[in-house]
Amino acid sequence: MALCASAFLLAAEYYVYAIVSFALAIWMVALLYKTNIRIQNEVALFAEMIYYQDFSGKLSESRVPREIRQLRIHFNRIISTVKRLSREKEIHYQYLQKVLEMIDTGIISYNLQSGEVLWMNDAAKEILRIPYLKTIRALERRNRTFFNNLTHIRTGTPTVVNLTIEGVSVKIMVSKSSFQIDNHPFCLIAMQNVSDALNENEVMAWQKLLGVMTHEIMNSVAPISSLADTMQHHLEELSKTMENEVMEDLRLGLETIGRRSNGLLRFAVTYRNLNRIGEPMLEMVSIASLFENLRKLLTPTFEQKGIEFIVTLRDPNLFLQVDPNLLEQVLINLITNAMEAVTDNEKKRIELSASQGSDHKIRIKLSDNGHGIPSQILEHIFMPFFSSRPGGSGIGLNLCRQIMLMHKGAIYVKSEVGKGSIFTLQF
Numbered sequence: 001m002a003l004c005a006s007a008f009l010l011a012a013e014y015y016v017y018a019i020v021s022f023a024l025a026i027w028m029v030a031l032l033y034k035t036n037i038r039i040q041n042e043v044a045l046f047a048e049m050i051y052y053q054d055f056s057g058k059l060s061e062s063r064v065p066r067e068i069r070q071l072r073i074h075f076n077r078i079i080s081t082v083k084r085l086s087r088e089k090e091i092h093y094q095y096l097q098k099v100l101e102m103i104d105t106g107i108i109s110y111n112l113q114s115g116e117v118l119w120m121n122d123a124a125k126e127i128l129r130i131p132y133l134k135t136i137r138a139l140e141r142r143n144r145t146f147f148n149n150l151t152h153i154r155t156g157t158p159t160v161v162n163l164t165i166e167g168v169s170v171k172i173m174v175s176k177s178s179f180q181i182d183n184h185p186f187c188l189i190a191m192q193n194v195s196d197a198l199n200e201n202e203v204m205a206w207q208k209l210l211g212v213m214t215h216e217i218m219n220s221v222a223p224i225s226s227l228a229d230t231m232q233h234h235l236e237e238l239s240k241t242m243e244n245e246v247m248e249d250l251r252l253g254l255e256t257i258g259r260r261s262n263g264l265l266r267f268a269v270t271y272r273n274l275n276r277i278g279e280p281m282l283e284m285v286s287i288a289s290l291f292e293n294l295r296k297l298l299t300p301t302f303e304q305k306g307i308e309f310i311v312t313l314r315d316p317n318l319f320l321q322v323d324p325n326l327l328e329q330v331l332i333n334l335i336t337n338a339m340e341a342v343t344d345n346e347k348k349r350i351e352l353s354a355s356q357g358s359d360h361k362i363r364i365k366l367s368d369n370g371h372g373i374p375s376q377i378l379e380h381i382f383m384p385f386f387s388s389r390p391g392g393s394g395i396g397l398n399l400c401r402q403i404m405l406m407h408k409g410a411i412y413v414k415s416e417v418g419k420g421s422i423f424t425l426q427f
Contacts, residue, residue, distance in 0.1 A: 002028060038068055046075050055083045106191035110136045112178070113185060126359055127163070127172065127191050150174060150189065170412075280323035280406050287318040287354045287364070294331060294352070302350075307342060312353035320362060320427055326403045330411075333396045334366045334423050341370025341421065364425040373415040381413065 002025035009018035049055065058079065059072040100107055106124030110117045115135040125131060133139060140147040149161040158175045175190045291311050302309045320327070335350065342348040347369070354364045373381065382401045404411045404425060415421035 035065070035067060038065070039071060042068060042071050042075070046078075049079070055079050055086070104192065106189075108133070108136070108189040108191070110187055110189075111184060112187050118186070124191060127193055146172075150176075280326055280403075282321050282323060284319050285322055285324045285327070287320060287362075288313055288316045290324065290328065290331075291352060291354070294328065294335070298332075298335060301339070305339060305343075305348065307339060307348040307350055310349065310351040312351065314355060318354055318356060318362060322407055322427070326406070330400045330403050330425065331364070331366070333400050337396065338366060338368040338370065338421070341368050341372075344371065345369060362427045364427075365422055366425075367420060367422040369420040372417040372420055373413070374417055378413065378415060382411075 002021055006018050006021040006025060009015075009021055045059075059076055061069050061072050061076065064072065100121045101123075103121075104123055106127045107119070107121045108117060108124050109119045115137050117133045117136060120133055125133075128139070128142075130139075130142065136147075139150075143163065146161065146163050149159075153159045153161075153174055153176050155176045155178055158173055160171050160173050163170050163172045170193055173192045177188045177190075179186055179188065291313060295309065295311055298309065301307075331352070335352075338350045342350065349369045351367045352364070353367075354362065356362050382397050401411050407427065409425060409427045412424045412426065413421060414424070
């Protein structure tokens with residue numbers, strides 16, 4: 001309109017008014033250009049905030065021209081929406097991370113091409129006994145056998161593999177899955193220590209077997225033993241009318257039947273006790289008090305056999321919720337085995353200690369400097385009836401494992417021939 005007015009006034013030869021009108025048009029063009037520059041600066045500022053993901057502030061909506069104010073109002077709405085979405089995403093991420101940190105399943109995620117580990121939870125660190133893992137290849141240097149087992153596991157097929165850490169062998173259930181993000185292949189590994197579950201199932205299977213076996217043995221042998229006693233009694237009455245040689249053979253046979261029958265009955269009664277461990281009567285027990293009672297009880301035996309007994313307890317305020325009688329029975333069984341192991345040593349030493357790890361689990365360790373346990377029989381020592389000692393019953397260590405499982409705990413062993421053994425009770 002100003003340009004049209006300028007042209008009309010110029011044509012009408014109103015030069016003064018035409019100049020004024022034209023100057024007004026030039027001022028409005030300058031104002032429009034200035035406004036356009038301001039809008040461009042506002043858009044550039046907002047684009048810079050997007051680029052650097054800086055949504056901490058808020059664009060001022062006061063003391064700015066109306067057109068800029070409207071623009072900032074819409075920009076602030078976008079910033080609020082982005083901040084809300086980012087906050088929700090962060091909450092979901094932290095929630096998922098906390099869930100993955102709390103579960104007992106170890107999780108490792110890594111890039112299949114570079115091997116770079118993207119994420120690893122505390123459970124995986126605890127299972128592998130490593131504080132940090134930069135690349136999956138670093139696991140090969142720590143445990144080559146376990147790494148090779150991981151690489152050969154088929155995706156989507158859970159597999160149980162053996163993992164030996166610090167001389168202790170455990171069974172790990174491993175699952176693998178693959179996925180892609182931005183055309184980059186990744187692998188997710190889930191690991192779970194199933195040794196305790198397998199041990200519990202094994203113990204239950206043995207208990208059922210022992211129950212059936214002892215029941216059948218006692219039902220079958222008891223009548224035989226009773227019949228042998230009856231026949232021997234009748235034989236004494238007939239001894240006057242029978243020849244001495246025949247009488248002696250019959251008496252010898254009946255004595256043999258009776259002796260073997262009674263032996264089988266004692267055998268059945270002994271192993272039936274494996275299935276008759278009562279439910280633990282749990283109470284808060286001071287480990288210091290427990291160790292002191294054991295020391296007083298066994299000191300005369302140690303002095304008689306020349307065994308140095310060392311008790312180490314760095315934290316005297318450690319407590320366990322256990323059945324003190326059953327736990328004391330476990331420790332006495334282990335100490336008895338340790339005394340047998342150090343018999344041939346010149347310097348006999350047994351050490352009992354307790355500590356609480358960073359995972360808040362309490363561990364009681366019993367170590368000796370005895371002859372050690374050969375690796376070929378190490379994995380069989382907790383089986384019922386298995387004993388490496390002449391005359392051993394093979395129920396002591398199995399009884400210890402049953403008691404630990406009843407306390408929701410576990411028992412581990414680390415042994416080296418010629419150097420000794422370490423039994424660990426984990427609560």
